[in-house]
Amino acid sequence: MITQKTKYALKALAVLTDEYDAGRKPLQIEEIARRSGAPKRFLEHILLEIRNAGILRSVRGRNGGYALARDPAQVPLSDLLRRIDGPLAPLPCLSTKSYQRCEDCADEESCRVRRLFAEVFWSYLLLLESLTLADLRGNKIDSLPELPELPQGQHAG
Structure with a gap:
């Protein structure tokens, strides 16, 4: 099972992947939090950790923020x-x-x-x-078979 921290990281990286594909500028944490639904106070630590791993780059200044450092297909x-x-x-x-x-x-x-x-x-x-x-x-995920529906009140894990 992945942690909530990982879910927030993936949601933020999905936003940054969209920005990478569009060739746009880095996004500030506030914007990433708004678009991903992840709390800003958690994202600050998570994005720093991912940046330190070389997956993200950070840009200082007025137009600064976070952006992918590598092609998403290579991560x-x-x-x-x-x-x-x-x-x-x-x-x-x-x-x-x-x-x-x-x-x-x-x-x-x-x-x-x-x-x-x-x-x-x-x-x-x-x-x-x-x-x-x-x-x-979403393209690979869309091609996966649908999971069976569980009866109400039961959980798959």
């Missing part, structure tokens, strides 16, 4: 999620970037818990690694 969403939320894997022994052997596991090869989660996680990871900021435009 994997998985990198952004890892930067904000940490490892993506449900178990540390499945992580591709932050691998750690589980302390309570005698043998990873025969670990039933690891094997159960590995197949689902790798499928999830393959899809996630294929998504970029450019996919926030």
